[in-house]
Amino acid sequence: MKALLMTHFFIMLFALITSAHAQTRVVGGIGGDNGGPKQSWQDIYKNPNLKPIFPTHNIKGRDIRFNHLCLVGERVRTKYKQAITNEKDFSKITYDYLTVDRVREIEECANYAYDGICIEWRNFTIEIPLHSSIEVKKKISEGDTTVWEHAFDKEFELKGCD
Numbered sequence: 001m002k003a004l005l006m007t008h009f010f011i012m013l014f015a016l017i018t019s020a021h022a023q024t025r026v027v028g029g030i031g032g033d034n035g036g037p038k039q040s041w042q043d044i045y046k047n048p049n050l051k052p053i054f055p056t057h058n059i060k061g062r063d064i065r066f067n068h069l070c071l072v073g074e075r076v077r078t079k080y081k082q083a084i085t086n087e088k089d090f091s092k093i094t095y096d097y098l099t100v101d102r103v104r105e106i107e108e109c110a111n112y113a114y115d116g117i118c119i120e121w122r123n124f125t126i127e128i129p130l131h132s133s134i135e136v137k138k139k140i141s142e143g144d145t146t147v148w149e150h151a152f153d154k155e156f157e158l159k160g161c162d
Contacts, residue, residue, distance in 0.1 A: 037136075037154040041067075044154070049139040051148055054156070057128050060098045066132060070161035076102045076128050077161055103127045131157040 035047075044050050056063035059078060070079050081095040104126055111120035138151035 036152045039154075041154075041156070044136060050151065051137045051139070052154070052156075053135045053137060055132065058126075059100050062098065064098070066134075066158075067156060069128070069158060071102070071130075071158050072099065072161050074102055075099050076158070079161065100128075102130075128158075131155055 035050075039047075041052075044052055052067070054065040054067045056065050057069065057076070058064075059069070059076065062082065064078055068079050069076050071077075077097050077099045080097075082098050084094050084096055086092040086094070105123055106126055107121050107123050109118035109120070110122040111118070113119045132155075133153045134156045135153055136151050137148040140147050140149050
């Protein structure tokens with residue numbers, strides 16, 4: 001009788017574990033989307049099998065990724081200080097934030113003469129968006145070959161600077 005009870009107990013325990021494992025597999029991922037766009041950006045950054053493709057924006061002559069920017073009123077600033085050299089003494093390097101208007105007019109050469117001198121200028125507006133749809137790629141490994149394929153798109157919003 002004791003052996004029968006023990007056998008019944010182990011069968012029930014096995015059924016319970018198997019059922020719990022099956023439910024975990026079916027739901028999977030964060031928010032039930034199997035690791036898709038419902039994940040937080042922090043989780044996406046930490047996952048070595050995911051790679052977000054952020055656009056870059058020119059801030060004071062440097063291409064800065066969209067996720068490394070923040071808002072200060074109607075201006076955009078780098079989240080992290082950048083190395084800046086002194087124009088009079090190139091050996092002196094300081095670190096500071098780069099800031100630019102979110103919407104601004106710029107002038108650029110549209111046509112150069114044969115000697116490299118600009119003969120025609122054009123004006124246009126540059127606007128850094130407040131939010132953007134970002135492509136996230138997933139790593140696919142096949143033997144020695146690794147490729148990155150589209151996994152999903154996720155909205156990214158510029159936040160205020162801390």
